[in-house]
Amino acid sequence: MIEKNYQPADIEGRMSLIWEDSRAFSAGRPDRRDASPFTIVIPPPNVTGSLHMGHALNNTLQDILCRFERMRGRDVLWQPGTDHAGIATQMVVERQLLERQQPGRREMGREKFLERVWQWKAESGGVIINQLKRLGASCDWSRERFTMDEGLSRAVVKVFVELHREGLIYKDKRLVNWDPKLLTAISDLEVQQVEVKGHLWYLRYPLAGITFNPEDPLSYIVVATTRPETMLGDSGVAVHPDDERYTHLVGKHVILPLVGRRIPIVADEYSDPEKGSGAVKVTPAHDFNDFEVGRRHGLPQISVLDQEARINLVGNEDYLRGLPEGAQQLAEELQGMDRFAARKLILARLEDFGFLERTEPNTHMVPHGDRSGVIIEPYLTDQWYVDAKTMAQPAMAAVRSGATTFVPKNWERTYFEWMENIQPWCISRQLWWGHQIPAWYGPDGKVFVAETEEEAVGNALGYYVEQEVITAEQGREMALDRNKRAGFITRDEDVLDTWFSSALWPFSTLGWPDQTPEVKRYYPTNVLVTGWDIIFFWVARMMMMGLHFMKEAPFSTVYIHRLVRDEKGAKMSKSKGNVIDPLGVIDDYGADALRFALARGAAHSHDIKLSPQLVETNRNFATKLWNACRFAEMNDCAVSPGFDPTKAKNTLNRWIAHETARATREVTEAIEAYRFNDAANTIYRFVWNVYCDWYLELAKPVLMGEEGEPKTETRAMVAWERDEILKLLHPFMPFITEELWTVTAKRDGLLTLAPWSRKASDLTPEQLVLMSTVGPNDALIPPVLLAFDAAEFTDTSAEAEIGWVVDLVTAIRSVRAEMNIAPATLTPLVLAGTSAETRERVPRWNDVIKRMARLADISFADRAPEGAVQLLVRGEVAALPLKGVIDLAAEKARLDKELAKAEADIKRVDAKLSNEKFVANAPEEIVEEEKEKREAAEARKARILEALERLKNAA
């Protein structure tokens, strides 16, 4: 028995358990061994994460695909898991320590701290997994993975070691984006350019050998800068080689103000004559461009800041080298000062001595750390890099060749754009939480990279014994005792960028580097579903790693969805306070309603604007479905074992079967094309506007009438239809559909494992496999199946007959409303001059039409009675004799309006048909259509004129 009221919360809790108990979502189910696999790897949420609307959308879409393919008989693996999220997690735990006034990370030491993080992970990590379950995500939860699992860590080490051996991972000393708050290097992608209102300062750099005089422009050269404090590290001034203003100065020197360093003026194309003064100061250790300029001209790299971006000059050999007496004083004064405080002081000094020419306001982009929010400092350090440029080549080729396709296709351009300009990927992070880099150093700094400590240490000791740095005996002792080798062989302290392990996700989760059966069966995956914000972070890097290690792209399709925004279109953010919590929405309206709202909004080229009200609308839809099923139940509409919908005799039943086949086809094609919104909207309309509004309403007289064959058939058809709807809707609204499936009949199995279309159930397993074979670009081959279905169900005569009923009822309702006829007033209907076809139809629909159009009776006549309202339905006249009730003038006005419309139609068509070029150039069928339109309009006009004539007579 279906409960009277739809209560999503009850249902959803229950259904989750049932699915879990039946292991419905397990990959490799015995009944699917011969089926073709379908794999999706979840974008692993951070262990620190909790479900937000972006997750809700992302996972709803994945779930739709997985449930759809599962119902089509495929062996689905939706691989779940979480990401260790290096920086984010470390920050969470550090904050917790601070809140509890416990010793900080550094006081604890690395080992203790990591223990603490693992403890945190065990206690509160991964709450998001349960939240995903509440959303209805049909992952194979038994296969949940974590990027720092033993197995996945093994994959990380293996990849690092192999890429290092191949020269694709290397260590380099160059400028990195340094986060002075988190005290770690970060990658280009973790830097956000933020527009900042600042200043452009024009500085006078005195020429060497000439006495500086602020009044004499020939005694100095002007450089402009937004970061005056970096002048401490200047080691040159660059001018453009073709800039005639400065050619005579190239090769000469300037004396760096305040500092006193003598630095050269060089000619370099980097310098832009249009910008600033046309001469630019060169600070190789604090600016990416200057770094390159400095390299080209052999200028020294003078780093003047420490890790926390404080001035560091005292004892700084690079800085002090070649400085005159007295330089020490400035160094001491500035030492330890924050970079911005130092800027102020330096500017004041420059001004005091006449070195500051002028100051201009200047708005420019300043790099910020996306986690810390502080200004990033280009900083000279040793870091590990991936040769992304080399690895990007196969990754681009795979997309170019179509081995991997982006949907929508435009994103490929974005992908190429980035890949073509890719920079070395800095993968080392000065953090503790993460995969520690498998590199060990000897006393001379030589690097030993290996998969295990034993191996690396063995190699190192062997090397140093051979070099006679240590004796063989010492080597043996150190090999056996970690304490003995401490200080001699040390491990790299750094960990890898979180995205390094994420990049391996499509194969590391399957057990790689072991050649597991899962790797064989489920790699490459079919589709990756994600937002555009992590195309670079994640998608591109999975492509690189997948192609390199698996020799195949990790997925054949990348579906990129849009963002979820609030109802006004603003990005949801905590600070704006416009965040809609998916779990709250689920509490209020149910997961199904939320999912359907998201799916209906998931258009290709628009972000989704979500409001609670929108979810409510979709909850109402669920209620509608619920009540439709209750109606079926109340009328004893039950699944009938031998029932074959293709053999239905009743026109109405043939019609709904026809409509269902059409809807099934449309929904299937839409999901295949990742047009989730089209799919969901098609079902919405089919269920509400076709099944409920017309089919059930038209079936009522039969269902409430006497027992007999029509009633038996209709009951079976109502139930069959209900089941088809539950199937179509299941990928979108899994909970309510599974509940209704369970409650409405004794079933052999769960809906979630039921065959997608009726015919699929009739196919042999071999046929099913054949049809779900993956083709190029993951194109499935269901058109075979659909053509089959459609042909079998197509019934144009049923369509025409029910169409006529629908039009007739609609026309009568419309005119009754217009004429303000009370619903209680039953009016007679006279069909005038009807065709034999109509005459034959009427008895079949007599009850229905009377009921739905509020009629007293239906009769035939040669012509419409005088003073009747005359309607045109499919070219024939339906008259409502309402003499006395209707306002003749109003009726005349109504007919005049229709006449005008018919005449306008004729006129427009005539304009076309009389155009020789149109007749000559337009396709034949279009011309033919236009002619038919004209005829129809002419006929309509004739009928309306007759009607007007009769009206006149009545008056």
Add this chain to the structure above:
RNA sequence: GGGCGCGUAGCUCAGCGGGAGAGCACCUCGUUGACAUCGAGGGGGUCACAGGUUCGAUCCCUGUCGCGCCCACCA
């Protein structure tokens, strides 16, 4: 500076070469035997603007204006 996307009914969006669509909101009517979380009906749009291609343009091309986003080391 480069790139992408979007401007269609009050709102959110479909449609993307041959007569302007949906949902929500709005107005009118309705306690009809699944459903008021509902039913019936209705109003409302020079499809941003200007050119071009075409027999024909909301749809294709070019430009303009407006909005949003991404990338970029420019002093």
